[in-house]
Amino acid sequence: MAEKLVRDIMVPVSGYATVHDRDTLADAIRVLRESFTRDNWGVVTGHRSVLVLDDNQDLVGILTIRTILKAIELQSIGPSWASLFAGPIIRSGLNMPVREVMRPVLKPFVKSTDTVIQAIHTLLRSQVNILPVLERGKVVGIVRSIDFFEIIGEILGNGEIKQWA
Numbered sequence: 001m002a003e004k005l006v007r008d009i010m011v012p013v014s015g016y017a018t019v020h021d022r023d024t025l026a027d028a029i030r031v032l033r034e035s036f037t038r039d040n041w042g043v044v045t046g047h048r049s050v051l052v053l054d055d056n057q058d059l060v061g062i063l064t065i066r067t068i069l070k071a072i073e074l075q076s077i078g079p080s081w082a083s084l085f086a087g088p089i090i091r092s093g094l095n096m097p098v099r100e101v102m103r104p105v106l107k108p109f110v111k112s113t114d115t116v117i118q119a120i121h122t123l124l125r126s127q128v129n130i131l132p133v134l135e136r137g138k139v140v141g142i143v144r145s146i147d148f149f150e151i152i153g154e155i156l157g158n159g160e161i162k163q164w165a
């Protein structure tokens with residue numbers, strides 16, 4: 001089996017949930033919720049992050065569900081009586097622009113011509129679950145940790161695990 005490249009497993013930017021960098025956290029939550037589906041067993045699937053685009057439709061950041069929750073939590077921290085007003089405080093946090101809490105896509109990243117093994121190494125070294133994919137200096141897609149499990153599943157299904165050992 002020929003070694004797979006990142007471009008073989010990436011998700012194109014056009015195939016992923018996106019928001020504009022001036023949109024609010026509430027907008028990002030709406031976009032993420034629209035990506036969710038529930039199967040017959042009640043399992044929810046969908047995007048775990050949203051890509052943040054600028055006016056030129058270039059990818060400038062990544063906003064994860066965890067980052068959104070952290071931003072809301074920071075808005076909620078205060079004196080003990082603040083819990084009485086948690087609803088308004090959370091709503092004010094939801095009006096925050098995504099650019100204030102997104103992870104910029106400057107680093108880490110992978111190239112579309114990198115091997116899957118190189119990309120896994122970058123992902124693990126960087127301690128992230130999603131990496132932008134560059135082609136000629138422009139972001140063309142993303143690769144997620146779950147995409148690597150697809151490759152591992154293919155290898156196991158084809159009995160090719162010995163090649164990786």
